Amino acid sequence: MIKYDDNSEKSIVTYAKKLIGKSLQDILDLSSTTRIINLKNKGLAGLIIEKEWFGIEQNSSQLPDFDKVGIELKIIPLKKIKKGIVVKERTKICSMNYITLPDESWEESHAKEKLNKILFVYYFPNSSDILKSKILKIDLWKLSKESGELVLKDNWNFIRNKVIAGYAHKLSGRDTDSLEASPSGTKKQVPQFNTIYSNTAQKRAFSLKQPFTNQRWKELNHVKYESIIETLDITNFDSFEQAVLEKINSLQGKSIFKLSELFDVKIGQSKSRVASVMKKIIGFKSVRSKIKEFEQLGIEIKMINVRKKDYRPMEAISFPAMKLQEFIMEEWEESIFLSMISKILFIPIYKEHTDVKDLDELYLGNVFFWTPSNNEINIIREEWLNYQQEVQDGKCKVTRIPWNTKKGYKEVSCLSKESQTQIIHIRPHGRDSDDRDEDGLGNSIVKQSFWLNTKFMQQLIIKNL
DNA sequence: GCATGATCATGC
């Protein structure tokens, strides 16, 4: 009955790899289990793989799943989106104890112990028949500077410091980038450390955020990454954002043409030519390369053309077009839009007038990172929910107004306009007027997307001067 | 000069 040698990392991995291509049903068939399977169990895949494949019984102890070699087992559900298959959700690492956390150091922390070596089992859930879900990939991941320890450690310290300060009740998943304090155990309150502000706090767990795990998943699927930590010689993640900013902002005021010379970037005529120069400066080896840290942290980079005299952006900032019918089904907390704005590196490019195109007359502005504040998030959530309501209420229905366009008319919906919101709005974003979407109520409308309002961006740029 | 719906242009 011995299927693998639990003293050997290699043997465990070899045995794990036999899972690839198997469905949960296949595993059950091979295990001849007499256990009663509850198909409604949320962690069913985990249970089947853990118990029926590896023979690990539920251990309430804090020991790793394969304790002799210190390997933790994590079952990762995937999901399909437009661009392909991605990691579905955050990955819980261990629960938090607010009373003992302050006594821990990163090196000896419970979290690090669980993160040291993880055997990731990636599977694709089959929604119509959960037992048909298949395992796609196996990965033995080890914590190291190269794999992301600097950021995890930094995040862990941030959370610990907040707990020490007595602010456990103010913890939020948005506090950190990669390792987050995620709510666990449905609103359960537990005692907290240094109870001068509140005696209790919501029970939480340390979890890896989706972008972090997803970056690893993509790497496994042969997406090539470069590390900016090496390029910028970063040793302490605390300073990651700072290092990036320092690197760029020392060049503020220089023309894009000058920068392209300084950094020896060949530039063409493409619209993205300014972005190419900037990426090279930040440390991207080539324009199309992906930086590991940016993906792990879920950082988006956005260029923004700005009128120099009053810092007014030439345009609002767009995001990819959405599918209205998917949008109205989304939960705010899990929404695509929220994930796209969690952290953005804005690179303002100053110009005197709208019509300036010459690279000699475009100047690098004040670069900054933006993570929405609590206040901003509240407004954005409200506006987002309001748009969801508007779409559900059929406000995508359009009326044609005679206009001097190709078709001789323009189509106007009843959705709130940019001038009626504070931070975000919805607006057409198709190739042309024939690039359409349906709202599920029988209305056809040009594809829409979210945009960050011009005025809001102007305020943000000024605030970050 | 702004607001907003329309559309371009590159790159995959």
Added chain:
DNA sequence: GCATGATCATGC
């Protein structure tokens, strides 16, 4: 051919 970032262009 499509998605996306970027920008146009009308009319007030």
